Structures are given as C-alpha cells and as structure tokens.
Amino acid sequence: MKDIKVFVSSILPVIGIDMLRKENFNVVTWNDKTPIPQDILIKNAKECDALICTLTAKIDAAFLNECSHLEIISQFGVGYDNIDINEATKLGIPVGNTPGVLTDATADVAFGLMIAASRKMFFMHKKIEKDEWKHFTPTSNLGIELKNKTLGIFGLGRIGNEMAKRCKGAYNMNIIYHNRNKNTEAEQLLDAKYVSFDDLLAQSDVLSVHSVSSNETKGIFNKAVFNKMKPTAIFINTSRGALHNEEDLIEALTAGRIWGAGLDVTNPEPMHKNNPLLNMENVAVLPHIGSATVEARNGMSRLAAENIIEFYKNNRVPNLVNPQKAT
Numbered sequence: 340m341k342d343i344k345v346f347v348s349s350i351l352p353v354i355g356i357d358m359l360r361k362e363n364f365n366v367v368t369w370n371d372k373t374p375i376p377q378d379i380l381i382k383n384a385k386e387c388d389a390l391i392c393t394l395t396a397k398i399d400a401a402f403l404n405e406c407s408h409l410e411i412i413s414q415f416g417v418g419y420d421n422i423d424i425n426e427a428t429k430l431g432i433p434v435g436n437t438p439g440v441l442t443d444a445t446a447d448v449a450f451g452l453m454i455a456a457s458r459k460m461f462f463m464h465k466k467i468e469k470d471e472w473k474h475f476t477p478t479s480n481l482g483i484e485l486k487n488k489t490l491g492i493f494g495l496g497r498i499g500n501e502m503a504k505r506c507k508g509a510y511n512m513n514i515i516y517h518n519r520n521k522n523t524e525a526e527q528l529l530d531a532k533y534v535s536f537d538d539l540l541a542q543s544d545v546l547s548v549h550s551v552s553s554n555e556t557k558g559i560f561n562k563a564v565f566n567k568m569k570p571t572a573i574f575i576n577t578s579r580g581a582l583h584n585e586e587d588l589i590e591a592l593t594a595g596r597i598w599g600a601g602l603d604v605t606n607p608e609p610m611h612k613n614n615p616l617l618n619m620e621n622v623a624v625l626p627h628i629g630s631a632t633v634e635a636r637n638g639m640s641r642l643a644a645e646n647i648i649e650f651y652k653n654n655r656v657p658n659l660v661n662p663q664k665a666t
C-alpha cells in the first residue's frame with residue numbers, strides 16, 4: 340500500500356498507526372493534542388487518499404465537497420455526528436466507525452454518574468476542598484438509593500444494554516426502554532419492557548440517554564420533556580450533548596422538576612467553567628471521557644485502522660456506517 344496516503348487528524352494510540360505502517364501505508368498525523376484547525380485539516384486531507392478523524396473534526400458538506408477525492412473516511416469513535424453522512428454517501432465515500440470496543444467503558448461512566456449524582460458525590464467532594472466540611476450532620480447531604488428503582492433507557496443498543504445489566508445486577512432495577520426498534524434480547528435477558536416515550540418519562544427514576552444524535556433526537560430532552568419526568572428523577576446523558584437543551588436542564592433542576600443529573604457530554608463542549616450545573620448539589624459532570632480507558636482507546640485505534648486496511652486489501656469496510664453509498 341506504498342502509494343496510499345492516510346491522514347490522521349488527532350494523536351491516536353499507536354496500535355492503529357503501527358498496523359497501517361506495517362501494511363506500508365504512508366501515514367501522516369496531526370501531532371498536537373488540540374483539535375486540528377479546519378484549514379489545516381482540509382489542506383492535509385487534500386493531499387491524502389484516506390482520512391482517520393475524531394469527533395472534533397468537522398466533516399461537513401463543505402469539507403466533503405472540497406475533499407470529494409477521499410476514498411474512505413474512518414471515524415475513531417462510535418458516534419459520527421461530526422460527519423455529514425448524507426453528503427459522504429452522495430459522494431460515494433464509505434465511512435467506517437469503531438463500535439463495540441468502547442461499550443463497557445461508556446456504560447461504566449453512565450453507571451458511575453448515576454451513583455455520583457444520587458449521592459451528591461462531586462458536590463460533597465468540593466465541600467472538602469473549600470474547607471466547608473465541619474462535622475457529621477444526620478439530616479444533611481442526603482442522597483437517594485437506587486435499589487429496586489426503575490431505570491429508563493432512551494436508545495437501548497450496545498451501551499444502553501450494558502448500563503441496564505449493571506443496574507439490574509447491582510440494584511435489581513426494573514428496566515424500561517424506548518427505541519426505534521424493540522430489543523428482544525434485552526427483553527429476554529433483563530426483563531426489559533418497551534414503553535412509549537411519554538411512559539419512559541413518567542416512570543423512570545433514572546433516565547439514561549444512549550441514543551445517537553440525529554435530526555429526530557437533537558434537543559429532544561427539552562423543557563416540555565423534563566416537565567413530564569418525576570421530580571425525583573435523575574437524568575443521565577453519556578451519548579451526545581446535542582440531545583439535551585442545557586438551558587432547559589438547568590431550569591428543570593433549579594425548579595425541582597427533576598432531582599439530579601449526570602452528564603459526560605454537554606452542550607456545548609467544552610462546558611464553560613462558570614456553568615451553573617457545576618455547582619449544583621445533585622449534578623455530576625465529566626468532560627466526555629466515556630471511552631477514555633486504555634482498553635477502549637486501543638480498540639478504537641485498531642478498528643479505525645482495520646477499516647482502512649480492509650478497504651484497500653479486500654474492498655470491504657468492517658464497520659461501515661453508510662452501506663447505501665452511491666458508488
């Protein structure tokens with residue numbers, strides 16, 4: 340593959356880069372931890388045949404039309420809302436991603452945020468730092484327990500399923516879900532029940548979001564929706580910040596329309612350091628670290644490289660997200 344040039348738009352775990360170099364691809368990488376500026380991304384992509392990118396690269400219609408010569412794009416990540424898939428499809432560019440390898444890592448973060456929010460952990464930790472921990476108080480700092488509560492999953496795919504397993508195993512939670520399609524495996528294994536979106540809102544003690552970001556789901560968790568949830572409910576989002584309206588979430592928490600929240604994704608990212616969510620008692624926020632384990636990131640690097648290698652060697656993309664591509 341000597342003449343095939345691959346541009347990698349972020350510093351990635353070396354495993355995938357080594358795989359590509361072993362197959363004699365000519366690999367060029369952006370060597371800075373900050374996201375690549377758009378003009379430099381375009382300039383480099385123009386000189387390459389294939390691209391590996393991450394969620395911080397804006398692969399919109401303008402980019403794709405300037406770089407329509409690209410033969411394949413491989414996204415280091417399972418979500419690909421930074422890529423205009425319709426445009427890539429129209430241009431006949433196959434797009435691959437890296438599902439599966441980050442499922443456990445992301446479910447762990449959802450599960451951790453649920454516990455952290457339910458016991459006010461991040462807020463109480465800050466009390467110590469601020470020298471505000473003075474004594475044991477029997478009636479203060481009270482969280483809520485999770486045992487036998489109802490977990491509602493919005494988007495029961497791989498990650499939602501692992502979150503549900505953790506909640507069932509640890510707390511015997513009752514699992515309900517709302518999805519595009521019924522998940523019969525989860526229904527059998529976890530006794531999960533499919534419910535309407537309104538029933539999901541009305542019945543969930545913890546509502547955990549695991550859906551893709553799409554035109555149908557963007558902004559779906561808004562004021563009207565938070566108003567339909569239990570005042571004791573905890574909202575968890577580890578998928579994409581675009582799914583919730585952050586102003587509405589702040590208002591719902593402030594007004595006590597819902598009880599708490601755990602976010603690994605925010606809207607926008609990065610979250611501003613003065614965001615009121617960071618000082619709320621029942622809220623835990625993380626900076627999009629769902630897939631940030633050695634195991635997951637190595638797996639993502641490997642799968643991102645495999646998409647490229649298999650495309651050139653065997654004319655197939657193992658994790659293709661746009662099989663309907665025109666050419």
Ligand code: GLV
Binds near residue numbers: 394415418
């Ligand atoms: C991370 O957020 C991913 O989509 O892989």
